[in-house]
Amino acid sequence: MVLLAAAMLPCTGGALIKVGGKPGWALNVNYTDWATHRHFYVGDWLYFVFDKRYYTVLEVNETNYEQCRDSEFIKNITRGGRDVFNLTESRDYYFLSSGGYCFHGMKLAIHVNNQLPPIYPPPSKNNVINDASPQSNG
Ligand SMILES: *[C@@H]1O[C@H](CO)[C@@H](O)[C@H](O)[C@H]1NC(C)=O
Ligand SMILES: *[C@@H]1O[C@H](CO)[C@@H](O)[C@H](O)[C@H]1NC(C)=O
Ligand SMILES: *[C@@H]1O[C@H](CO)[C@@H](O)[C@H](O)[C@H]1NC(C)=O
Ligand SMILES: *[C@@H]1O[C@H](CO)[C@@H](O)[C@H](O)[C@H]1NC(C)=O
Secondary structure, three states: OOOHHHHHHHHHHOOOOOOOOOOOOOOOOOOHHEEEEEEOOOOOOOEOOOOOOOOOOOEEOOHHHOOOOOOOOOOOOOOOOEEEEOOOOOOOEEEEOOOHHHHOOOEEEEEEEEEOOOOOOOOOHOOOOOOOOOOOOO
């Protein structure tokens, strides 16, 4: 089921982005650092993989993200521990784990942009400007 869903999702235009990379949604991952190296677009999906015995995924607002407050969340995304979240709007999204784990870094803030039109020219070697060549001081 999960494999089928994962295989079908790209057809709808969105990317399936596994939060945190290999370790997933867990302790000892710097999600701020992780998110700064990524782009998120409307139509993409976040894929949270975690141990549901300990962790949860809650969508919260900015204030509650900053303060790690899990009582007034927007949406509880927690289901089976392999849970997806639809990024439907161009805005900031905030997530955290309840159970105190937010204070240990299980919090994620991302900015979602509108999808770029799919007319991106592929990078061509001929367009690369090689300005790293050593200067000859003759
Ligand atoms: C996480 O990464 C960000 C950006 O690289 C850095 O500013 C921050 O200090 C890191 N946080 C921790 C707890 O290491
Ligand atoms: C977030 O929600 C809390 C509680 O509902 C509220 O007090 C706070 O003002 C909200 N913050 C933002 C940025 O909307
Ligand atoms: C979120 O949902 C999960 C699974 O249904 C549940 O175990 C958990 O207690 C919920 N968390 C909150 C804060 O409501
Ligand atoms: C995801 O969001 C888009 C845009 O709002 C919507 O068309 C689509 O039905 C949603 N998919 C699911 C599975 O909720």
